[in-house]
Amino acid sequence: MSGLEEAGEILFFSLRDGFVQVSAFVAVTVLLFSYVQYRSGGRLIEALENNRKLQPIAGGLLGLTPGCGGAIVAMPLYIRGSISFGTVVATLAATAGDSAFVILALAPEAALYAYSMAFVAGVSFGYMIDFWGMGVGRVDRAVENISRPVTDGGFATTSVADGGPSVPEYERGPAQCDCDPASGDSVLLTRVSHLAHVAWWGMAVAGLVAGVEYLRRGAPEVALEFAPTFDGLFTVAGLAGTVLSFYLYFVGRRYIGTGETGRVRESFADAYDTFQHAAMETSMVTVWVIAAYLAYEYGMVVFALDIHALAAAAGVLAPLAGAGLGLVPGCAPQIVFATIYANGDIPFSALAANAISQDGDALFPLVAIDAKAAIIASIYTTIPAVVVGVGVYHFWPYARFGFGVLG
Template identity: 35%
Template sequence: MNGYITNEKDLRGEPMGSEVLSIILNSAENAFLQVGVFVGAVLLLFGYINYKQSGNFIRKIEESKKIQPILGALLGLTPGCGGAIFVMPLFVKGKVTFGTIIATLIATMGDSAFVIISTLPLEYILVSVISFIAAIITGYVVDYYHVGDKLLKNMNIITREEAHIINEKSDHNIINNESVEEFVHIGHDEGDEIDVILHHNAKGHQEHGTVAYEITHKGFIIYWGVLVIGLILGIMLLFQMDVNDLIIKDLGKIVGIGGTILSIILMIMSKKFIGDDTHEEAELKSISLKETIIHSASETAFVSTWVYLAYLIYEFGIFFLGKGNYGAGELIMTNLMTSAGLYAVLVGALIGLIPGCGPQVIFVALFTKGLVPFGALVANAISQDGDALFPLLVIDRKSSLWATIITTIPALIIGLIIYFIEMRMV
């Protein structure tokens, strides 16, 4: 087992209720200190890079027609969904090809990228290289057959005139007391048809003046404070130090369990459950460093909560398979995953069909636990679109459906090839 607290001895001779409670608490501690704090650090770093560069990168994609799929794939490789989200409306406005959309989505791992970066960086690099190559090839093949031209021809969205009528009847989401004129859009303009669909018609995560809004936009300071302390403890754990036997007794338990509880609260207040990033939030982060820090806290809470859920699935699975004997449960689980490796590749690709990052985070977290073969991880990484698909889904469902189907094809092919290579090497 990869955890540092829960083990066979912890679970022997305890009443069932105590064992269940022990798993719940230890999983909370481990999820936050082993993964969550590192996710927060990496996410904030890339959030700052995105804040500085996202608008410029999108403009480069618009201006570089011949290499758009390559640039789209590069943007998709950026951990998280912020950069990839910006590309989706560009296709509808005819500024990028559909192959660019496909390349961006194939290269995107969404927030699950933060999990594997934080735990298995070498595997992340290998997955990224494979996804990048698959993204470019598939993107150019899609453009060669002019799939996007057919989709644009049959696309039916509101006209600019209809958008202005709707725009007059709705208020834009004002952030930090900035007026509509000061709000900078990426990939579209204020008041056009895309703006109305993505911002005015779509419900945001929060309404201003609500308790949830106040908690996320003020409580993020406390959350980052706990994360900093947790990061220090997490680094100490990497050096095999006992963080529960320091000057403050059980400090690891206090910070780990407390951090997971705060993550769950912040995720609920942020109204982030399956997806954690909207087009509007991505734009806000690109124009405001404060919003970048606020939403990075919410995204970290989102990922940490789903990682905690993955840990619970793993721990309870082992516990009940072994009927209370942890070692026996691990052996049974290992045998099950070995015999079901081929199906795991199919499952990984199918889970990738689900929009949003939540289920993907669980799948990747299970890979870090050794329950998923590398081929299945690759299949999921190529197939999944994270939150990036949501803008296209809102604008034109037919295009989003074709994008989902097309990205799944290379996911299955490459995932199965890698799986069979893995089997030969064993």
Template identity: 60%
Template sequence: MNEFLRVLLESLRDGYVQVSAFVAVTVLAFALVQYRTDGALLAAIEDNERLQVLFGGLLGLTPGCGGAIVVMPLYVRGTVSFGTVVATLGATAGDSAFVILALAPEAAAYAYGVAFVASVATGYLVDSVGLGVSRVDAAVATLSPARSDGGTAVAGGVRPNPTHDYGGPAPTHAHESGPDRRSRVLTPLSHGLHLAWWVTALAGLVLGSLYLLRGGPEVDVAVGLGFDGLFTVAGVVGAALSVYLYLVGRHYVGEGEIARARDNFGSVYDTLTHAAMETSFVTVWVLVAFLVYEYAVLFTGINVATVAAAAGALAPIGGAAVGLIPGCGPQILLASVYAEGGLPFSALTANAIAQDGDALFPLLAVDAKAAVVATIYNFLPAVVVGVALHLLWGPVLGMAEFGFGVL
């Protein structure tokens, strides 16, 4: 029981201080840019047709899914090309990027850099020569009727799509802000805990930075005014507040719908609220990933790194296959396992290219066929690049490919 509790407290503490506090800063920075530019970023993308694929890749490269999500409605409106969609989804770092950036920054630089180059190159090839998009589009149509006109076959995969007509206004990635529930008790409580969350996040950022400057030493689970005590208290309290905001508080402070980008924000407080709720979402999944991994090792004694090493070239293929799963949860789990030294760098890179994160959901909702086709065109380079890294880099680095860039 003591070991069980120790793993729980360490996972809560480390997940928040080592990951979430840094996530909060990144998400807030991106949200503040949106707040200050008031949607000008989208207009710049639409007005520069030749650079759309590059812009899409850069937006996908931003940690989290917000940058990629804003591109999907532009494709539906017919103002960006299908190659832009492919490049954006392929370069999407997703919420798992926060885990790798915090725990393995060198690996993140290489993995997401490779994903960006591969995805942008694929996007430009799709727009310039088609790469058989129309045939893939037709093959997908035989499996399931498209909810819309499909778009990619209409344009042959080489031009921006014509404006789609869905019998109503064009879909938008903006969502209604404001609380979807009200309570005399929970509304003021949630706002108060939201502010407490930011105070804890600031403390966690300071403690996390000191932890990195000290070289990532072992930190005992403790309570007190010393470094170990403050590190533990800030981490556990921050994790608990994140769980509350994700499960309950977001419905009472104005961000009931998470993992969706916003065109703009009405105020600085609105921006802070959005950043806190998005970070809480990431925190919960990071905690789940940490706990699943740690308890699996504790109760089974399995060595994930040994299993992955035995898999050989199947490891990057498996990483790409995990990337096919929409959403950020599975990707955060994979990133956490990598940070624990359980997966090779080739698997991380393949997953970085193949994953679409939450950005695929808005496209699935209005053009399921285009979403499936784009996913296929991300999976193929993910497998090629992942296996190539395994065959070319793996023998050179040997087991150093496991844990590459991990702090």
């Protein structure tokens, strides 16, 4: 296989796998929390606002939900002052991410221990941050070169820690498009975008079916083919879903609304608005996930690394590497990491450290809203990750390579 053919194969496999293995599951979790918010009419947020002492626990539970849907919902609440910064850190530290689906399917015992540790460590550290006042304001000078946070819609905001308003000053109604409604092209593209949105959900359902079956079969190699088979469903749903995600994120949101991507919604106008929000949110995640997939796959080809040999030789550095990888935003690197663990190539201490350190796709909305807070929170989640990972390595010697892996 020539270099060009290999590069093309990596491209198509990454475009396909990213949607089925990640986005389809993200869509379900985001939709679930959005629908709960729609049916509760905003009471979920009110409950969090009125129980500040329990917020880190609530954040930990949101993060513990497989996938990133719960954590994604929690992030924008910080910028409006609804939850504390300690709750943000607790949520991110406990975030199981989309790699949880891989570990739950292939190493359920390891998942139980790793995510329990992540929950306890995240909630505990979250309470410590709130108790000692270790929020953004305390470390503001360390990130003073970070630009003023700006939302994806172009509205300048001021960080809560800076004493400014916690939300952009604009009307929080249903999402608005940036188009000229009188334009003929806008009318056409509005209709096309709504059709793309409906088709996107069709691919999301198909991708979810393929993704669940993929995990049930033990994450096998899936051929790139177009046929009435499992491999064909996996391929069509993945490629079509990715194409539609890119369309919705880069084009469609200008004609049917941004879906309030990366922002909290107090309520939704109707069920369709709820579905649209989930689709737009997931489309944004898909773009970042595909970018991460491609970066990893091309990087592995260029550098030709032997992960098992490196992990075996690393010793106590393995959990440090797992914690360090968690600093990379998005779920794609963590999914790869979880797959490598399921193959028996890295120790459990590295998995535990990565489970705590990783912030998953939830970091992207926070980056869009307040980059400063995102950087600080990501650094904070690495601290308990290193402590727990190194502790597991030294005091739990039997939890090494292959711990809890089925088969």
